[in-house]
Every structure is written in structure tokens, then in C-alpha cells.
Amino acid sequence: MNTESKPIFKLRKRSDTEKLIDKSFKGLALIMANSVALILFAIFLVIFSGSTESMARYGLQFITTSDWNPVLDNYGAFTAIYGTITTSILSLLIAVPLGVGSAIFITEDFVPIKIRNLVSNLIELLAAIPSVVLGLWAIFIMEPFLRPFFLFLNKFLGWLPIFGSEPIGPGIAPAIIILAIMILPIITSISRDSLNQVPQNLRLAAYGVGATRWTTIFIVILPAAISGIIGGILLALGRAMGETMAVTMIIGNSNNFSWSLLAPGNTISALLANQFGEADGSQVSSLMYAGFILMILTLLVNIFAQWLVKKIRLKY
Amino acid sequence: MDYITNNSVSKLGINLKFNPTNKRNIINSLLSLLATIFASIAVIPLLLVIGYILIKGGAQISISLFTQLPSPPGDDLGAGGIGNAIQGTFIITILATLIAVPIGVGGGIYLAEYSKNGSFAKFIRFGVNVLSGVPSIIAGVFIYGMIVSTRLILGSNFSATAGSIALSILMLPTIIKTTDEGLKLVSDNLRKGALSLGATKFTSITRITLPSAFNAIATGIILSIARAAGETAPLIFTALFSYYWADSNSLLNPIASLSVLIYNFALEPYEAQNQLAWAASFVLIILVLFLSMLSRWLSRLASR
Amino acid sequence: MSYNMNTCISFENVSIKYGGFDAVRNLYLDIPKGKVTALIGPSGCGKSTVLRSINRMNDLIVGCTITGRVLYEGIDLYSPEIDPVEVRRMIGMVFQQPNPFPKSIYENIAFGARINGYTGNMDQLVEESLKKAAVWEECKDKLNESGCSLSGGQQQRLCIARTIATQPDVILMDEPCSALDPISTLKIEETMHELKKEYTIIIVTHNMQQAVRVSDMTAFYNAEAKGGGTGKVGYLVEFNDTEKIFNSPKQQATKDYISGRFG
Numbered sequence: 001m002n003t004e005s006k007p008i009f010k011l012r013k014r015s016d017t018e019k020l021i022d023k024s025f026k027g028l029a030l031i032m033a034n035s036v037a038l039i040l041f042a043i044f045l046v047i048f049s050g051s052t053e054s055m056a057r058y059g060l061q062f063i064t065t066s067d068w069n070p071v072l073d074n075y076g077a078f079t080a081i082y083g084t085i086t087t088s089i090l091s092l093l094i095a096v097p098l099g100v101g102s103a104i105f106i107t108e109d110f111v112p113i114k115i116r117n118l119v120s121n122l123i124e125l126l127a128a129i130p131s132v133v134l135g136l137w138a139i140f141i142m143e144p145f146l147r148p149f150f151l152f153l154n155k156f157l158g159w160l161p162i163f164g165s166e167p168i169g170p171g172i173a174p175a176i177i178i179l180a181i182m183i184l185p186i187i188t189s190i191s192r193d194s195l196n197q198v199p200q201n202l203r204l205a206a207y208g209v210g211a212t213r214w215t216t217i218f219i220v221i222l223p224a225a226i227s228g229i230i231g232g233i234l235l236a237l238g239r240a241m242g243e244t245m246a247v248t249m250i251i252g253n254s255n256n257f258s259w260s261l262l263a264p265g266n267t268i269s270a271l272l273a274n275q276f277g278e279a280d281g282s283q284v285s286s287l288m289y290a291g292f293i294l295m296i297l298t299l300l301v302n303i304f305a306q307w308l309v310k311k312i313r314l315k316y
Numbered sequence: 317m318d319y320i321t322n323n324s325v326s327k328l329g330i331n332l333k334f335n336p337t338n339k340r341n342i343i344n345s346l347l348s349l350l351a352t353i354f355a356s357i358a359v360i361p362l363l364l365v366i367g368y369i370l371i372k373g374g375a376q377i378s379i380s381l382f383t384q385l386p387s388p389p390g391d392d393l394g395a396g397g398i399g400n401a402i403q404g405t406f407i408i409t410i411l412a413t414l415i416a417v418p419i420g421v422g423g424g425i426y427l428a429e430y431s432k433n434g435s436f437a438k439f440i441r442f443g444v445n446v447l448s449g450v451p452s453i454i455a456g457v458f459i460y461g462m463i464v465s466t467r468l469i470l471g472s473n474f475s476a477t478a479g480s481i482a483l484s485i486l487m488l489p490t491i492i493k494t495t496d497e498g499l500k501l502v503s504d505n506l507r508k509g510a511l512s513l514g515a516t517k518f519t520s521i522t523r524i525t526l527p528s529a530f531n532a533i534a535t536g537i538i539l540s541i542a543r544a545a546g547e548t549a550p551l552i553f554t555a556l557f558s559y560y561w562a563d564s565n566s567l568l569n570p571i572a573s574l575s576v577l578i579y580n581f582a583l584e585p586y587e588a589q590n591q592l593a594w595a596a597s598f599v600l601i602i603l604v605l606f607l608s609m610l611s612r613w614l615s616r617l618a619s620r
Numbered sequence: 621m622s623y624n625m626n627t628c629i630s631f632e633n634v635s636i637k638y639g640g641f642d643a644v645r646n647l648y649l650d651i652p653k654g655k656v657t658a659l660i661g662p663s664g665c666g667k668s669t670v671l672r673s674i675n676r677m678n679d680l681i682v683g684c685t686i687t688g689r690v691l692y693e694g695i696d697l698y699s700p701e702i703d704p705v706e707v708r709r710m711i712g713m714v715f716q717q718p719n720p721f722p723k724s725i726y727e728n729i730a731f732g733a734r735i736n737g738y739t740g741n742m743d744q745l746v747e748e749s750l751k752k753a754a755v756w757e758e759c760k761d762k763l764n765e766s767g768c769s770l771s772g773g774q775q776q777r778l779c780i781a782r783t784i785a786t787q788p789d790v791i792l793m794d795e796p797c798s799a800l801d802p803i804s805t806l807k808i809e810e811t812m813h814e815l816k817k818e819y820t821i822i823i824v825t826h827n828m829q830q831a832v833r834v835s836d837m838t839a840f841y842n843a844e845a846k847g848g849g850t851g852k853v854g855y856l857v858e859f860n861d862t863e864k865i866f867n868s869p870k871q872q873a874t875k876d877y878i879s880g881r882f883g
Contacts, residue, residue: 022516026430032422033431036443036492039485043454046461101354109682110348119355126362128608130546132575133597136582137365140590181361188358200680201719205779207680209732209786210709212340214347219731220721235449242451244549245575249582269453269549276457277553284465291457295450302449306442330693330710330789334703341703 047295050288057282062289068255068271070279075286077268079257081293084267087172087247088240091179096233098180099187103229104217106188107195120192127185135249138178139170143250146174150262165260170252172265178246183236190235194228195221227309234305238298244269268294366601373598376591386559386577386592396588398596400561404572405600407562408476408555409545412483417537420488424495424533429521441496448489455485456550464554472568479555479571483547487540494536498529535615542607546600548575574600628653628790628820629674630691636669639683642853643669647688649839649856656812656821658831658862661841662877666854667824668716670841671792674822675711676704692790709736712788716795718775720767720782725750725759728767728778732786745785753781754811773804780811791815793823797830809834828878831862838865840874 054062058075065076105111106120150167157163167173198221206216222229252264253274268290276287335341380397387396423440431437459482464473472478502525510520526533556570557580574596581593629651636644644666651657659667669678676697678684690697697707720728729746738745746763750756755777758770767778776796783791793812797805812834815821825831831838839859843852858871869875 018516022518025518025521026426029422029426029430032419033426033436033440033492034423035419036423036440036447036488039488040443040447040450042462043450043458046458047454050457050461098354098358101351102358105351105355108348108351111352113682119359122359122362125605125608126365128542128546128604129362129365130548130575130600130604132546132548132578132582133369133601134365136578136593136597137368139582141364141368184358184361199719201715201717202721203680204677204713204715205719205721205782206731207677207708208675208713208715209735209782210705210712211732211735212344212705214344215735217347224722238449242449242453244451244453245579249579269451272453272457273549273552276460277556288457288461291454295454298449298451298454299446302446306445330695332692332695332697332702332706332710334701334706340705 043295047288047292051285051292053282054285054289058286058289062286063293066255066257070275070283073282075283075289077271077286077290077293079255080266080268080271080290082257083172083251083265084241084269084294084297086261087176087179087251087265087267088237090176090261091183091240092233092237094176094180095184095187095236099184099232099236100191100229102184102188103191103195106192108213108217110213120188123185123188126181127189131182131243131245132249134178134182135246138174138246138250142178143169143174146177150174154262161259162261165258165263167262168264170250170264171262172251173261175247175251175265175267176261178250179240179243182243182246183240186236186239187229187232190232191225191229194225194232197228198224231305231309234301234308238301238305241301242269242294242298244273248273369594369597369601372591373594373596373601376595377598381595385561386572386581387588388559396592398574398577398592398599400558401572401574401577401596402599403562404476404555404558404566405545405574405603407566408480408483408551408571408573409541411476411480411567412487412544413537413541415480416484416487416491416540419484420491420537420540421495421533423488423492424499425521425526427492427496428499429517429525444489444492447485448493450485451549452486452547453549455482456552456554458482458485459550459554470568474554474556474570476555476562476567476569476571479551479573482550482554483544486547486550487544490540490543491533491536494539495529495533498532498536499525501532502528531614531617535611538607538611538614542604542611545607546575546604548579551576552579574603626653627651628692629822630689631670632689632691634670634673634686634688634690636666636673636678636687637685638681644854647856649859651820651822652837653820654816655836656816656823656834657837657839658835659822659824659839659841660826660828660831661854661857662843663826664852664854665841665843666852667841668794669854671794671822671824672713674790674792675708675713676702677708677713679704709786710788711790711792712783712786713792714776714779714783714794714796717799718772718779720770720775720778722766722768724764725767725770725778726763728782729785732782736786738785749781749785750778752784752811752814753777754807754814755781771804773800773807776800776804776808777811780808780815784815788819790820790822793821795824795826798826805830828866832866835862838862840865840869840871840877842873842877 054075062075062077063081064078066078067074067076068079102119102123106116147167150173153163154166202220202224203216206220211219247267248270251266251270253266253270254264255266258265272287272291275283279287382397382402383399384397385400386398427437427440459478463469463478463481467473469475469477506524506528507520510524551573555573557576558570558572562571578593578596578600581589584590627650631647631649634644634647635642647670659670661667672678673686673690678686686698692711721731723731726746729749730742733742733745747756750759755774758774767775770778797808800808809830812821823835837859840857841854842857843854858865858869858874865874866878869878
């Protein structure tokens with residue numbers, strides 16, 4: 001044996017480089033983690049400061065008037081705000097029963113597991129399709145296909161203000177339908193996951209006292225999964241409010257207010273997508289103001305969703 | 317012996333027979349039927365979208381589609397290609413990934429390995445959820461206000477770089493979340509094992525826990541790439557569009573992308589442009605579905 | 621097999637499989653009416669599977685198939701025209717883990733009664749059921765609180781009360797005390813002594829003292845490893861009065877099992 005082989009563990013005492021690497025790695029990771037907060041803050045700041053000019057000029061009138069006129073340099077975003085809220089809520093009305101129904105179909109066992117998995121995978125695949133592709137499909141395939149149905153609504157239910165105008169192609173109604181298609185996968189997959197998490201024990205208990213499948217679903221399973229399902233619905237609402245491309249392509253981008261769902265309309269995100277690139281001066285500021293309102297709306301919905309899920313979950 | 321009955325009513329009058337006209341059983345069957353109908357309706361749009369894209373877009377596929385530039389509006393049917401848009405989508409997406417991955421994985425590491433469940437981690441996790449709920453168009457407006465209008469990057473306004481940064485903001489929450497959750501799933505015993513040998517936290521993370529969570533993290537990264545590749549809203553007024561091939565100056569100049577091409581050309585009144593939009597949708601869908609499948613496959617690998 | 625008016629449940633050559641693997645093979649067993657019958661045996665011998673087959677709870681397990689006949693009052697429970705919901709209304713069940721609904725104590729009782737079409741005085745039914753299950757004293761002041769707020773033993777007695785409230789004919793109990801402490805166990809056993817005056821009770825237990833304390837009849841199950849080594853198949857070793865099973869078992873396997881555990 002070589003007598004000079006004493007420094008076998010030459011790193012027993014940690015070198016300064018090693019300590020430095022360890023420390024700087026932690027520091028770097030901390031900076032990365034902070035970047036999220038930084039970005040959120042920067043988004044808020046940039047959009048807020050960009051919209052101050054318009055805020056000072058129009059104040060709350062911006063929300064209540066619907067005259068959007070770049071030529072006269074006068075801006076009111078009521079049509080777009082109204083459009084954002086109605087399209088997202090009405091699309092939710094379509095997508096919630098379909099989504100929760102599909103989730104029940106997937107988690108119950110009245111068809112073989114292979115079919116259920118197929119349905120579940122197909123609906124998830126729908127979420128992967130880019131918004132702009134759905135918009136293209138909506139313009140050239142869906143809207144022409146649905147137009148006879150919209151004409152029918154106008155002809156026979158035209159006395160209702162919401163069907164009071166003749167459909168001319170792009171409009172609020174097809175935008176609602178494409179939005180419903182887009183948020184369906186979120187509602188389905190989150191509802192499915194929450195239903196799957198309901199303990200089997202509860203199902204056994206209900207079946208054990210002689211409950212039928214659907215009594216069990218309504219009285220025991222759905223209430224136990226409700227926090228997740230509501231969270232999913234609210235997330236979908238937030239997504240619907242901010243959804244841009246497909247809506248922009250099919251809604252018609254009209255800033256003239258109309259009660260009719262068959263008429264062209266606008267949403268905040270569609271307004272931004274359409275006008276931001278070519279805007280200058282006070283129009284940019286007004287668009288930023290509209291964007292600020294959209295951000296606050298989605299922020300409120302998302303925070304409410306997180307809070308609600310946490311609160312309801314505590315009960316069980 | 318003859319006490320045993322062959323029907324479902326016992327001698328004592330107990331009746332266990334299934335009665336399909338019973339109100340309870342009718343409601344039950346109707347509701348099951350309804351759920352089946354709802355699930356069928358939910359699947360129809362997907363089949364229609366995929367079907368039309370494959371038929372209408374697939375018909376346009378040719379070599380020139382990939383090698384040529386889009387022709388100016390009003391040109392003949394079948395002329396021109398989407399080569400520069402495919403190239404641009406790759407450039408923007410790769411650049412966005414290069415920005416988002418280090419920040420996202422680094423942030424996820426901090427949350428899962430250093431901060432655990434402290435109030436800082438709670439705050440950041442909340443921020444991640446909020447950021448993932450920010451509409452993509454807002455990210456575009458933000459980058460426009462922050463970078464494009466201020467000419468922050470070497471004096472350029474609309475540029476590939478600005479578009480990539482906008483996309484990376486949308487990728488970030490997914491990557492942080494999957495890194496955080498992937499690392500949390502790694503057994504604490506592995507960490508203790510490494511630390512008890514005298515490994516530094518740095519060594520323990522980079523040699524032991526990160527490799528264990530690799531599949532989960534890769535799943536999240538690929539998922540976020542798939543989403544970014546199809547995003548349009550953050551690009552239309554950051555990266556804008558270009559009718560030319562990207563070159564060495566393109567990072568500071570407007571650049572084409574498949575998604576913006578679809579948006580622009582779908583709204584053109586010319587048939588030739590519309591057909592290029594269908595062709596671009598075909599290519600984009602194939603790309604996005606391939607990435608989604610890849611991430612699914614990885615996540616199945618990770619859960620094993 | 622001597623089938624008569626005193627038989628409540630009768631197994632005729634019943635075999636149960638889980639996705640191709642035998643869990644129980646060739647079971648013949650007549651369970652008498654109005655008595656407490658205990659099913660004992662080592663874990664994994666399929667006694668819970670047998671119990672669940674009586675009220676068609678196995679329907680909920682994917683891949684579970686049954687051959688042979690399970691007769692209740694002479695009715696073949698697996699005949700295609702049988703409504704499993706009706707079966708479960710006649711044959712109630714208490715599970716291994718207490719599983720109250722996440723509703724108030726009152727609603728836990730009223731739920732089952734209501735879906736069974738109970739039209740009488742609900743307050744009275746709730747009180748009577750809780751009294752029969754010996755949990756009234758603990759619950760009477762907090763009927764509107766969640767059933768999940770009770771202790772484990774109280775939850776299990778609430779589940780028993782819930783079953784009683786639907787007024788079944790038979791009560792199945794699947795190791796009802798295995799998740800409970802000794803004092804709660806004792807209380808539940810007292811409850812069972814009261815219940816056997818009115819119901820046929822079938823209880824699965826791994827606790828032999830419990831079988832001795834509560835049951836009139838005992839069936840001893842054993843399991844043998846199958847050739848392939850995957851899983852075990854359960855079979856009935858001996859069925860007799862509880863007293864005879866524990867004092868003078870006929871089979872060596874029964875003797876070994878009992879003495880092994882009693883020793």
C-alpha cells in the first residue's frame with residue numbers, strides 16, 4: 001500500500017466553491033419563484049398605467065356607454081363588457097349540463113369501461129385543439145350549418161328581443177356555441193376527477209339502504225363532489241371570459257349594442273384582438289382600460305373559484 | 317322441497333321482481349339515457365372538427381406547401397405555401413420554451429424543495445393559479461405595453477422575441493405547477509438518504525430528486541409547448557406576421573406563425589387564402605396532437 | 621339439503637370469481653331465520669365476499685361473477701328478473717368502516733326510510749331507530765349536526781340505526797367492529813343482542829370471542845392456496861351451532877383454528 005494516500009476524502013471539509021454553488025442555486029431558484037409574483041405585478045402595473053389616461057377621461061362612464069368611435073375619438077365599452085358577460089354565462093348554461101352529464105356517464109358503469117375511457121379521452125383531446133382552429137371551423141362549417149336553425153328562431157320567436165334580429169352570419173349566438181364547445185372539456189375533466197374522488201364507502205352506504213343508482217348520484221355522490229365541480233365551472237367561466245380567437249372570428253365585432261343574440265356583437269378580448277394592432281393614441285389607452293376590466297373580471301372569478309373550493313372542501 | 321319458487325315472489329309474499337314500469341325504475345332509465353345522450357353530444361364537435369380539418373386541410377398537402385411562401389391576396393388557387401409560418405412557429409415556440417423552462421423548473425424546485433408549505437410557497441402557488449387564469453390576450457397586451465411600444469429590445473418593436481416572451485408567460489404556470497407537484501411526489505426517504513451521505517442540497521436535488529421527477533416535469537413542459545404552439549392571441553400584436561422567410565435578423569423583426577396565418581387568412585375574402593388557412597390548421601393540429609399524445613405517454617410512464 | 625320454512629338464506633353450489641380468479645368455490649349453506657349467524661375464518665377466505673353476495677353488493681365490483689344459486693325466502697336472487705334495489709331494501713347492510721352520509725344525524729336515518737317510501741312519523745322513526753341502535757343518548761341533543769362529527773363507535777351505531785330505519789328483513793354485518801375500540805365493540809354487541817329479537821342477522825367477524833358472544837350459529841371458512849399461487853379459494857369447513865363449533869368441532873381444521881387463536 002502506498003503510504004502517501006492520505007487525502008482519500010479530500011472533500012470532507014466542504015470547499016468554498018461547493019458552498020457557493022449550493023447557496024447560489026437556492027438563490028437562483030428563489031428568484032425564479034419570485035418571477036411569478038413579479039410578472040403578475042408587472043402585468044397589473046403596465047395595463048393599469050396604460051389605461052390611466054382613458055380612466056381619467058371617461059371614468060365609470062366607460063363601462064355604461066356603448067359608443068366606440070375611433071374616428072371621433074370617443075370610447076365606451078359597454079357592448080364589449082356586456083358581450084363578455086353574456087357569452088360566457090350563456091355558454092356555461094349549455095356546457096354545464098353537458099359536461100357534468102358526461103362526467104357522470106364516464107364515472108358510472110352503465111356502459112363498458114372501454115367506451116367510457118374512449119369518451120373521456122376524446123373530450124380531453126378537444127381541449128388540445130387550438131382556439132384559432134376552432135374559429136376557422138366555426139366560420140366555414142358550424143355557422144352555415146346552424147344558420148337555418150337561427151333563422152327559425154328569428155322567424156318564430158322573433159317577438160322575443162333576444163331573437164329579434166335576422167341572423168346575417170357572424171353573431172353572438174354562434175360565439176356562445178363555440179365557447180360552450182371550448183369550455184366543455186374543462187368542466188368534464190374536473191367534474192370527472194371530483195366524482196372519482198368520492199369515497200366508495202358513501203356509494204356502498206346508499207346502495208346498502210336500497211337507494212337506486214340515480215338517487216345515490218343526486219343525494220350522495222354529487223353533493224360530495226360539489227366543491228370540485230363548482231371549482232371547475234368557475235374556472236371554465238374564467239376561461240370563457242378571456243377566450244379570444246374563436247370568439248373574435250365568429251362574433252362579428254360590432255360595437256353597436258343589440259339585445260338580439262342573433263346580431264353581431266363584441267367581447268373585450270375580441271375588441272382587443274381586433275383593434276390593438278392598429279390603434280394609437282387615446283385608443284390604445286381605452287383598449288388598455290377595457291383589458292384592465294377583463295383582467296379584474298377573470299381575476300375575481302378565479303380567486304372566488306379557489307376560495308370556494310377550499311371552503312367547501314373543509315366541510316367534508 | 318316445493319317451498320322453493322321459480323319466480324321472484326316468495327310464498328310469504330315478498331316480491332323482488334324488477335318492475336320496469338315502476339316510477340323509480342322509469343326515472344332511473346331515463347336519467348341514464350340522458351347522461352348517455354349528453355356524453356354523445358359532447359364528443360360530436362371534436363369528431364366534426366378533426367374530420368373537417370383532416371379532409372379540407374389534408375387535401376391541400378403537397379411539397380410546395382412546406383417549401384413556398386404564402387402568395388399575396390388574390391392569387392390563384394393552390395398557389396403558395398405556408399413554409400415560413402411553420403418555420404416561424406418552431407422558432408417562436410422553441411425560444412419561448414428556452415425562456416420558460418429554466419424559470420418554471422427553478423421556481424418549482426424552490427417551492428417543492430426549499431419552501432415546502434411556508435407562507436411564501438402558499439403565496440407563490442396562489443400566484444401561479446392566478447397567472448394560469450390570466451387570459452392569453454392580456455399577456456399580449458402586457459408585452460405590447462412593456463416591450464413592443466417601448467422598443468425595449470434593441471430598439472425593435474414587433475418581433476419574434478416579443479412574441480416568444482408573451483408565450484413564455486403562458487407556459488410558466490403549467491411548468492411550475494408540474495415541477496412542484498412532480499417533486500412533491502418523490503419520496504422524502506430519497507432526500508434523507510442523499511443528505512445523510514453528506515450531499516449538499518444542490519447535489520441532492522440535481523442528482524437524486526430531479527431525475528426521479530423527470531417524467532412528470534417533462535410531461536408538464538411538453539403540455540405547455542403544445543398549448544403555446546397553438547396560441548394566437550398573444551402573438552397578433554407582438555410577433556405580428558411576415559410574408560417572408562425568417563433570417564438572422566428575425567428575432568428582432570416580425571415573424572410568421574401558423575396560428576396567426578390561420579387567423580389572418582381565414583378572414584380574407586379570397587378562396588386561395590382560406591385554403592391555406594385550412595392547410596395550416598391541418599399542420600398545426602397534427603403538431604399539437606402529436607405533442608399531447610407524447611405528454612400523455614410520458615405521464616403514463618411517470619405514474620408507473 | 622334440508623330446505624324448510626326456517627331457512628332464510630340458502631346457498632346452493634355457489635362459486636364467486638373476481639375477474640377469472642376463484643374467491644369462493646362450491647358453497648352450500650342454509651342460514652336459519654331469526655338467528656344470528658357468524659361467518660368466521662382466516663383473512664382472505666372469502667367470507668366478506670359471501671356476505672356481499674346476499675344483497676347483491678358484489679354487483680358494484682367490476683369483474684365479479686357468481687354461479688350457483690343464492691336463495692332468499694326461496695327466491696333466486698340472481699335470476700335476471702330480480703331488481704337488486706328491491707333486494708337491498710329487504711336485506712340491509714352494515715359495513716366494515718363506519719360510513720355515515722355527510723349529512724345531519726337526522727337525515728342519515730331519514731334518507732333510507734324516505735327512499736323506501738316511509739310515510740309515518742319521521743321524528744318518531746328517527747328516535748326509535750337511534751334507541752334500538754343504543755346511540756340515542758349521544759345523539760338526541762345534536763340531531764342536526766353532521767353524522768361525521770360522531771366518534772367511530774357512535775358512527776357505526778348510527779349506521780346500524782340507519783339500516784334498522786329502513787325496516788329490512790335481514791341485516792348483514794361485515795366486520796362491524798374491526799375499526800372500533802373495545803368499549804365501542806361491546807356496545808355494538810349489546811345492540812346486536814337487542815336486534816336479534818326482530819331480525820335475521822348474519823355477521824362476518826375475525827374475532828372469535830365476538831362470534832361466541834353474539835351468534836347462535838357459526839360457519840367456519842378456510843382458504844387454500846390455489847395451484848398457481850395467485851390468491852386463495854375459500855370453502856366452507858363446518859357449520860353448526862356456535863356452542864358445538866367452539867366446544868366440540870368435528871373437523872381438525874376448525875379445532876386448529878380455534879385453539880390456535882384461543883391459546
